[in-house]
Amino acid sequence: MIYINAFILCGLICALGQLLLDNTNLTPGHLNAILVVIGAFLSFLGLYEVMLDWAGAGASVPITNFGHLLFKGAYEGFLSDGFTGLLKGILSTSSGGLSVAIIMAFLVAIFSKPKH
């Protein structure tokens, strides 16, 4: 059952993040950076595709997926087009999420007043 797998995997990654937050003095921003590097490394080892097959969106929801997308774009570019492909492909697969994040952050910052 893929829904149970998604629950377990996504929950485990979040719980690991909570453990890191509780036992170190990292801020959420730094936690996200660590998770992205972990995601890229898991993708390097070829484990991330297995996780995506096993848990579906459970592996796609956490921020580790961003690292996986960066690695996947770079690696697929390298396979098809050498070094040029790597440079062209590194942001290609994650472009959608990153662009929307920047645009939404800008729009929200313009149209909302921070509450102090």
Place this chain on the structure above:
Amino acid sequence: MKLKEYEKLVDKHSKKENKLLNFFISFLFGGIIGVLGELFVVFLEKKFYLPLSEAYMYLMIFLVVFGSILTGTGYFDKVVSFAKAGLIVPTTGFAHTMTSCAMDHAEEGPVKGIGSNIFKMTGCVILYGLVSAFFLALLKGVIK
């Protein structure tokens, strides 16, 4: 007052957080978001006939928009105070960090405020993600 006495006082009055409880709460909320994401992907695949990779992209975009709007309306911090890392580790946390950095400095103007501060915290994510992905992909490509 000496520093040690002060630290004791702070220790006495600061709230003790139950780490085990936090662990299970973030497990629960993270899991729920994972299941909702899976439902969203299945919905996109069945209704709009999108390929899986594009469905995942729209899932990421949906999470980003959701996180940004929650931050803008001020509900994100309230939800995080009981959902813990269950909402920080999913992509919503990334959007929250970026949006809140931009919002905090919005009153200093669109260029000096938002422009120079929007990547303040998420710059870390993009920098190390990009650098590690670049070198790992180069390494794997050269080895093969």
